[in-house]
Amino acid sequence: xxxxxxxxxxxxxxxxxxxxxxxxxxxxxxxxxxxxxxxxxxxxxxxxxxxxxxxxxxxxxxxxxxxxxxxxxxxxxxxxxxxxxxxxxxxxxxxxxxxxxxxxxxxxxxxxxxxxxxxxxxxxxxxxxxxxxxxxxxxxxxxxxxxxxxxxxxxxxxxxxxxxxxxxxxxxxxxxxxxxxxxxxxxxxxxxxxxxxxxxxxxxxxxxxxxxxxxxxxxxxxxxxxxxxxxxxxxxxxxxxxxxxxxxxxxxxxxxxxxxxxxxxxxxxxxxxxxxxxxxxxxxxxxxxxxxxxxxxxxxxxxxxxxxxxxxxxxxxxxxxxxxxxxxxxxxxxxxxxxxxxxxxxxxxxxxxxxxxxxxxxxxxxxxxxxxxxxxxxxxxxxxxxxxxxxxxxxxxxxxxxxxxxxxxxxxxxxxxxxxxxxxxxxxxxxxxxxxxxxxxxxxxxxxxxxxxxxxxxxxxxxxxxxxxxxxxxxxxxxxxxxxxxxxxxxxxxxxxxxxxxxxxxxxxxxxxxxxxxxxxxxxxxxxxxxxxxxxxxxxxxxxxxxxxxxxxxxxxxxxxxxxxxx
Amino acid sequence: xxxxxxxxxxxxxxxxxxxxxxxxxxxxxxxxxxxxxxxxxxxxxxxxxxxxxxxxxxxxxxxxxxxxxxxxxxxxxxxxxxxxxxxxxxxxxxxxxxxxxxxxxxxxxxxxxxxxxxxxxxxxxxxxxxxxxxxxxxxxxxxxxxxxxxxxxxxxxxxxxxxxxxxxxxxxxxxxxxxxxxxxxxxxxxxxxxxxxxxxxxxxxxxxxxxxxxxxxxxxxxxxxxxxxxxxxxxxxxxxxxxxxxxxxxxx
Numbered sequence: 001x002x003x004x005x006x007x008x009x010x011x012x013x014x015x016x017x018x019x020x021x022x023x024x025x026x027x028x029x030x031x032x033x034x035x036x037x038x039x040x041x042x043x044x045x046x047x048x049x050x051x052x053x054x055x056x057x058x059x060x061x062x063x064x065x066x067x068x069x070x071x072x073x074x075x076x077x078x079x080x081x082x083x084x085x086x087x088x089x090x091x092x093x094x095x096x097x098x099x100x101x102x103x104x105x106x107x108x109x110x111x112x113x114x115x116x117x118x119x120x121x122x123x124x125x126x127x128x129x130x131x132x133x134x135x136x137x138x139x140x141x142x143x144x145x146x147x148x149x150x151x152x153x154x155x156x157x158x159x160x161x162x163x164x165x166x167x168x169x170x171x172x173x174x175x176x177x178x179x180x181x182x183x184x185x186x187x188x189x190x191x192x193x194x195x196x197x198x199x200x201x202x203x204x205x206x207x208x209x210x211x212x213x214x215x216x217x218x219x220x221x222x223x224x225x226x227x228x229x230x231x232x233x234x235x236x237x238x239x240x241x242x243x244x245x246x247x248x249x250x251x252x253x254x255x256x257x258x259x260x261x262x263x264x265x266x267x268x269x270x271x272x273x274x275x276x277x278x279x280x281x282x283x284x285x286x287x288x289x290x291x292x293x294x295x296x297x298x299x300x301x302x303x304x305x306x307x308x309x310x311x312x313x314x315x316x317x318x319x320x321x322x323x324x325x326x327x328x329x330x331x332x333x334x335x336x337x338x339x340x341x342x343x344x345x346x347x348x349x350x351x352x353x354x355x356x357x358x359x360x361x362x363x364x365x366x367x368x369x370x371x372x373x374x375x376x377x378x379x380x381x382x383x384x385x386x387x388x389x390x391x392x393x394x395x396x397x398x399x400x401x402x403x404x405x406x407x408x409x410x411x412x413x414x415x416x417x418x419x420x421x422x423x424x425x426x427x428x429x430x431x432x433x434x435x436x437x438x439x440x441x442x443x444x445x446x447x448x449x450x451x452x453x454x455x456x457x458x459x460x461x462x463x464x465x466x467x468x469x470x471x472x473x474x475x476x477x478x479x480x481x482x483x484x485x486x487x488x489x490x491x492x493x494x495x496x497x498x499x500x501x502x503x504x505x506x507x508x509x510x511x512x513x514x515x516x517x518x519x520x521x522x523x524x525x526x527x528x529x530x531x532x533x534x535x536x537x538x539x540x541x542x543x544x545x546x547x548x549x550x551x552x553x554x555x556x557x558x559x560x561x562x563x564x565x566x567x
Numbered sequence: 568x569x570x571x572x573x574x575x576x577x578x579x580x581x582x583x584x585x586x587x588x589x590x591x592x593x594x595x596x597x598x599x600x601x602x603x604x605x606x607x608x609x610x611x612x613x614x615x616x617x618x619x620x621x622x623x624x625x626x627x628x629x630x631x632x633x634x635x636x637x638x639x640x641x642x643x644x645x646x647x648x649x650x651x652x653x654x655x656x657x658x659x660x661x662x663x664x665x666x667x668x669x670x671x672x673x674x675x676x677x678x679x680x681x682x683x684x685x686x687x688x689x690x691x692x693x694x695x696x697x698x699x700x701x702x703x704x705x706x707x708x709x710x711x712x713x714x715x716x717x718x719x720x721x722x723x724x725x726x727x728x729x730x731x732x733x734x735x736x737x738x739x740x741x742x743x744x745x746x747x748x749x750x751x752x753x754x755x756x757x758x759x760x761x762x763x764x765x766x767x768x769x770x771x772x773x774x775x776x777x778x779x780x781x782x783x784x785x786x787x788x789x790x791x792x793x794x795x796x797x798x799x800x801x802x803x804x805x806x807x808x809x810x811x812x813x814x815x816x817x818x819x
Binding site: 318319322323327330331400401403404407409 | 616617619645652656663667668670696
C-alpha cells in the first residue's frame with residue numbers, strides 16, 4: 001500500500017505540473033512537441049529509407065536489417081544504463097524529498113521499488129518515444145501485423161527493467177565507496193567520454209561508404225565486426241532475437257527462449273537490486289548528507305596564467321573573468337563539455353579532408369569554392385551549437401548568487417559586456433581556425449579565403465551577442481546542473497535565431513559569389529549591376545549582423561534590470 | 568543617512584509594503600521587526616536595489632537609489648537572509664572577487680581579507696571550496712564580504728540565521744564596534760533579543776505598515792512590557808497561546 005502511496009505522490013505532482021500550463025505557457029511545451037515530432041518523423045524516414053535500401057539488396061537485406069536492429073538495441077541498452085546511473089543518483093540520493101521519505105515509517109524495499117519506478121519513468125521515456133519510429137519503420141517495411149507491436153511492448157518492459165536495475169545497482173555500489181556529489185561529477189565526465197567515443201566511433205566507421213557500392217566488401221566486414229558486439233549474453237541480443245522471427249518469416253531462432261531469458265533476468269535483477277539496496281542504500285544515503293571537506297590543490301601556474309590573461313582589463317572585469325574561469329575549470333559539468341566540442345571540431349575538419357573531389361563530374365575548382373561557401377554555413381552552425389553550450393548559459397551560471405552582482409556597484413551593462421568579451425575571444429579564435437583550416441584542405445582561391453574569414457569574423461560577433469543577450473532574456477538561475485541551462489525554451493529559441501542569422505548571411509552572399517564564379521569559369525565579364533547587387537548584399541549583411549550584435553544585448557539588459565525574482 | 572519616503576511595493580493585488588516612511592540617522596542601529604510575510608525582506612530588497620518600488624523613494628547618503636544606483640551600492644554592505652554564493656570558489660577567492668568588483672586590486676585588499684577571515688574564524692578554511700561550508704560558515708563569509716569595501720551603511724536581513732551562539736555573539740560585537748565607528752546599520756530580525764541588545768530604535772511592521780516605532784524605552788514604557796510581549800500583542804501572536812491551549816496537547 002505504501003508503495004502505491006509513494007507513486008501516487010509522484011503522479012499528483014505530474015498532474016499539477018500539467019494543470020499549471022495555460023495561456024501563453026502552452027506555447028513552450030507546444031514548440032517542444034513540434035520539434036519532437038519533426039525529430040520523430042525524421043527518425044522514421046531515415047530508418048524507413050535505410051531498411052528500404054537494404055530490402056533492395058538481394059539475399060543480404062534481411063541480414064543487414066537484423067544487424068541494424070541488434071545495433072539499435074545495443075545502443076539503447078548502453079544509453080539506458082548510463083541514463084539510469086545518472087538519474088538514480090538524483091532519485092536515490094540527491095532528491096530533496098528523501099529527507100521526508102526516510103523519516104516516514106516505510107520499509108527500505110518500499111522506498112527502493114518506488115524510486116525504481118520513478119527512475120525507470122524518468123530515464124526511459126525518451127528511448128521509448130524515439131524508439132517507436134524505428135520499430136514502426138521495421139513494421140512498415142516488413143508489413144507486420146499488430147502482434148509485432150504488442151510483442152515490442154512486452155519485450156521492452158523487461159528490457160527497461162534490466163537496464164534500470166543494473167544502473168541502480170551500479171549507482172548504489174559506487175555511492176558506497178564515493179560521496180554522492182563527487183560521483184555525479186565523475187559520472188557526468190564518463191558519460192561525456194562515452195558520447196565522444198560513440199560519436200568518433202561512428203564517424204570513423206565512414207557510414208558514407210554505405211552508398212558506395214565499390215566498397216561493399218568492407219561493409220560486410222564491418223557488419224561481421226559488429227557481430228562481435230552482439231554477445232548472446234546481452235539483453236540487447238535477447239530482445240533482437242525475440243522480435244526477428246515476427247519480422248522475417250525466414251528467420252530461424254528460439255524466440256520464446258529469449259523472451260523467457262528477458263523476463264526471468266529482469267525479475268532476477270529486481271530481486272538483486274532490492275538485496276543490494278537493503279545492505280548498502282541507507283548507509284550510502286546517510287553518507288551523502290555529510291559535507292565533504294576538500295582541500296583544493298593550489299596550482300600556482302594556473303593562478304599566474306589567469307593573472308597574465310586578465311592584466312589588461314579593469315579591476316572589476318579582472319575579478320569577473322578570474323571568477324568565471326575558476327568556476328569553469330572546477331565544475332566538471334562545464335569543462336568536460338569541451339571534450340564534446342573537441343570531437344565535434346575533429347570530425348568537422350576530418351569530413352573536409354576526406355571529401356572525394358576526384359570522383360566528382362563537376363570541375364573541382366568550382367566545387368571546392370562552393371564547398372568553402374557552404375562551409376560558412378556549417379561553421380556558423382558549429383559555432384551556434386558551441387555557443388548554446390557555453391555562451392548562452394553565461395548569465396544563468398551566476399545562479400542564485402546573482403544577488404552579489406545586483407547589489408554591487410558594477411552596472412548590469414558592464415556585467416553583460418564583460419560576459420560578451422569573455423565569450424567572444426575563444427569563439428572567434430575557434431571560428432577562424434575552423435574556417436581557415438577547412439579552406440586550406442579545400443585549396444580554395446585567395447578571394448574565398450578572405451571572404452569566408454571576414455564573414456565568419458563578423459558573424460561570430462552576432463552569434464556571441466545573441467547568446468549572451470538571449471541568455472539574459474531567458475536566464476535559468478535556479479538550475480541544478482549546468483548542462484540543463486541550454487535545454488530550455490530560451491536555448492531552443494537561441495538556436496532558431498542563430499540559424500536564421502547564419503542562413504540569412506549565407507543566402508545574401510550566395511548569389512554574388514555564384515555570379516562571380518560563373519563568370520570566372522566561363523571567362524565572361526561581370527555586368528555593372530553586379531557591383532550594385534554585391535554592395536547591397538554587403539550592406540544587408542552588415543545591417544543584419546549589427547542588429548544581432550545590438551538588440552539581444554539591449555533586450556537582455558532590459559530584462560535583467562527588471563528581473564525581481566531569481567532566488 | 569537613510570530615508571524611506573512613501574515606499575510601496577505591490578505584487579499583483581498584494582501590497583507587500585504600504586506607504587512606508589522612515590528616517591535613520593548616521594551611526595544609528597535600526598531594528599526592523601515583524602512576523603513572517605510582513606514585508607521586511609521586500610523593504611530591504613528595495614533598499615539595496617534588488618527590487619524596484621511600485622511607488623516612493625529610497626534615499627541613502629543623500630542619493631536616490633533609483634537615480635544613482637551604482638553610487639548608492641558603493642557605500643552599502645548587504646547581508647541577505649539566504650547566503651547563495653559561488654560554490655566553486657574558496658573563501659579567500661570569494662573575498663578577492665567581491666573586493667575586485669568594488670575596484671580593489673588583490674594587493675590593496677590582501678591585508679583586509681586576512682583580517683576579516685581571522686575575525687570571522689574562517690582562516691582555517693580559507694582555501695576550501697564554499698560548497699563544503701556549513702550554513703554558519705557561509706553566513707560569516709557573507710558578513711566578511713559585506714565589510715570588505717568599508718561601507719557607510721550596512722543593511723542586513725536576519726544577521727544571525729544559521730549561526731551558533733559563539734557566531735551570534737561575534738556578530739553582535741562586530742555590529743556594536745561598527746556603530747561606534749559611525750556606520751549606520753539597518754537590520755531586520757526575528758530574534759528579539761538581538762534587537763533589544765543592539766538597536767537604538769525599532770520599527771515593528773505588519774502587513775507592510777509600520778505599527779510601532781521608537782526607542783526601546785519608548786516602546787517598553789507604554790505598558791511597561793517586554794519587547795516580546797509588545798511584539799506578540801501588536802502582531803496578533805497572543806492568539807498562539809490560546810490556540811495551543813485549545814489543542815489540549817498532552818504528553819503521554
